[in-house]
Amino acid sequence: MQASTSKQSPLLNKHIPIVTRSVKGKFRNFKTAVMVVAYSVYFLLPWLPWSRNSAANQAVMFDLESRRFFIFDLIVYPQDIFWLAMLLFIAAAFLFFVTGLIGRAWCGYFCFQTLWSDLFILIEHKLQGERPARLRLKNQPWNAEKIAKVGGSHALMILVSFWTAMTFASYFSYAPQFVENFFTGQAAHAGYLTVLILTVTTYLAAGVIREHVCTVGCPYARFQGVMYEADTLAVSYDVKRGEGTSGRALPKAGLKTREERQAQGHGDCIDCGYCVQVCPTGIDIRDGLQYQCISCGLCIDACNNIMDSVGFPRGLIRYDSEHNLASDAPHKARLEWKRLKVWGYALALVVATGFLFYNIGTRSDTEVNVLQTRQPLFVVLSDGSYRNRYQIHIVNKTEHDEVYSVGVRGIPAESLNIGDIPEVRVRAGKSLTISARIDLSRELAKATQEFDFVIQPSSADVEPIVLPTNFYSKRDK
């Protein structure tokens, strides 16, 4: 690996804006495809209807008010916070797994910062023109043309940021209702605040701060660098081929063909600078692997186009491993997956994913907790028998009202009393707490230290929920 040229921290220098040139190629196409899919999902998902009884008919809704997350037919309750932990673990293991294999693929193709920056650069390109036109605009004084073009693109960015924020907020509220309420001034304060903050941050991060988010602000960008190994496929410049023995050279007369160049010791790099111009973080990939590189592959596209036009073979900049590039007899770049670390992450990933899906698949529709009244722990009744009291909390996680039967096991059925409630009916997605008391005769109380509450949903043919519970009485000394 070549040592990257150390540069002054951009914080202390005047910001040199990066104006990227557009490029065509397979990596650009891939990025565009990811963008289309990601934006389609993100912007349209809140508007997907889904038939639901206990909440709004929205396929994906994170309902904070009723403390339930609806994800199609899956309803996530606060008690399921464990799933979130598993999901984060899976995401982390997946990131490590991928980064060890092909570097910062997340950064280059999938990260929100990349996606929104890409979109905003596209806006600039469409409204202000290609790189030279944009540079010219930047340097010219503020006139009508500059105000219209630069102002227009920033206005459009703010508009996109606003709708990004609106969409985000729509995940937490019934989307059509929220949008209507928002514009009629009826939405909750939290809604307005969310939209404001996200509009501002989206616009600033993707429209103004751009690459500094990755180079200065983002911790993931930095720690992914640690996961690179010598066998990791990274966007690399083939120094041997590009520089030759006498360095890169412009294709002047006498240096046009490969044979002429090789005869004079010059490599294949014609120093056109196209790879630098297309780079969204403004680096020169020929300086070697650098922390600023988000591995988006645009320089590969740029270089391949140039190589095609001058008739040299493609792949002067390509995905390749440090090992392979340094070896005397390099083979074609390939995925080096036969490594302990890769297998380890893959195993962790499979186990965690399997565990999560098993857990979700076997979740219960009913959750019951029994809390014993501890003040007093027991009551002596007039005939000398003992009474213990309990609060039974039943959560109905189904989408329909459910009637539960509450019974006991290990003590006579008639010792249970749940007051005058005719039936234990819990509304869809709600919970209910009922008071129960157990009266046992003096003899039975002495012999009973534990019994079971048995809760059974009446409409579903499922195993009853059995809760072992303590019974307290005065013990003989």
Next chain:
Amino acid sequence: MSQETKTNSGSNEPKSRVKKTGGVPSTGHSWDGIEELTNQLPRWWVWAFYLTAIFTVVYWLFYPAWPIGSTFTKGVPGLNSITYTATQVDGTQVEKTTHWNMRSKFMVEMNELHAAQKQWFDKVAATPFDEIAQDAELMQFVTSAGKTLFSDNCAPCHQAGGQGVIGFSPNLTDDHWQYGSSYAQIQDVIVHGRQGYMPPFKEIISDEEITQAANYVLSLSGEPHDAASAELGAKVFQSDTASCYACHGTDAKGKEGLGSANLTDKIWLWANIPEIENADEKLKAVKNIIAGGLNRGVMPAWEDRLKPDQIKLLTVYVHQGLGGGK
């Protein structure tokens, strides 16, 4: 320090130093060879500083800020005022508008919470007792709101769980009710309060007769006693001299109208007989009560302190929530 500065401002030094610091000139301040350069503050930092300065001015307009003598600036009137409903000592409610302050914000939140609770209290007020007990969701409210009301008003005597204190306040979680266990009777007790009274008998009957009566009382609830003495005690109990039966009933089961104790069950209010191990001590404790009488059973009336809907809710809570009512 001054010496250092002198050497640093020597002939060739600064030039090479400028090179080392990337062209940033020195301020001339130098300590132990460490120099202060004229680097600009980061622009984002400077802007953030300006923004905080602007923020303070906006803050002064909206919120109480500057102390002036014994008072303080309250922000521009009307810009950020706060309106809440306050209940005065005589129970009348008044709307108050004031500059923004934490206490008023708290009052607004309390108003909102009371408004949210109101529908439930209204429902309790409009529903007959036995129908409240049959409504599982309403009972859920009664249990939680009742617990708060009970803790605020009743717990000092009856304890947090309603278990009472033997010798002081009755246990509300058991199945014995001196003044009756129906909703109406419990409500009546809360509204009007109660004062239990038992006269002292040491002037009325002899010590011998008190011992016999005490043995009889112990025998009624299966406690250790002298059977022969208890037999005589039964006669004392039913005699017109002592006339215990007049209050406790000829069957000694007490009378709800008077609030006299049921002497035949296992529940003891004034003397903790089951917990006393020595039979002589048990006898002594019962004798003490018969001889000295009781004038401690005072419960205050709550009609002037709690609203009718609160009393109704407490009635259901005591009857159903504490689990004692039948």
